[in-house]
Amino acid sequence: MQLLADKVALYDTTLRDGSQTEGVSFSTEDKLDILKRLDHFGMDYIEGGWPGSNPKDAAFFEAASSMRLKHARLTAFGSTRRAGITAAEDVNLRTIVASGAECVAIFGKAWDLHVSNALKISNEENLELVADSVAFLKSNGREVVFDAEHFFDGYAHNAPYAMEVLEAAASAGADWLVLCDTNGGSLPSFVGEAVKAVRQRFDVPIGV
Incomplete structure (x- = not known):
């Protein structure tokens, strides 16, 4: 859209x-x-x-x-789906589709620290989780809002990877990329800098 x-x-x-x-x-x-x-x-x-x-x-x-x-x-x-299964096998995603909601917001890890420490998977596998989940929802006719969890923390720590997460969602068909300041501690100047960088790279509508 x-x-x-x-x-x-x-x-x-x-x-x-x-x-x-x-x-x-x-x-x-x-x-x-x-x-x-x-x-x-x-x-x-x-x-x-x-x-x-x-x-x-x-x-x-x-x-x-x-x-x-x-x-x-x-x-x-x-x-996003759990590691080790496909999106089509994920009960959470199947239940979302069955809910009848025409739009779906799913969150995924955008901070590599949480990928390794919380999900305990590789950065590459996290990208697969994001892409597979978005593609599954799009294949079921849903408008998809991708919430990049802890985006600004992730961008401060590893900007290239945070951008890769957004790229995985956008390439899979996400209609929106939402940049989440999950901890609420990012300064306005830094938020502005990060949002500007995202807007320059993606044509997908951006949310904050």
């Missing part, structure tokens, strides 16, 4: 990140009501949660998939 340079799309995470706030617990009915209100407000994308992660989210996506939103695209959240 190509956007004009002056077009800004709004992506709302109230139904997932918002529900992780202390003291907040949305019922399925709450989430459906909030979905309607956010759509009426004019949000472009509304992230509904992680399908299959719990019965409440499963019930939400089942009900929401039959709703006719006037403006927003309902988005399911998840991760």
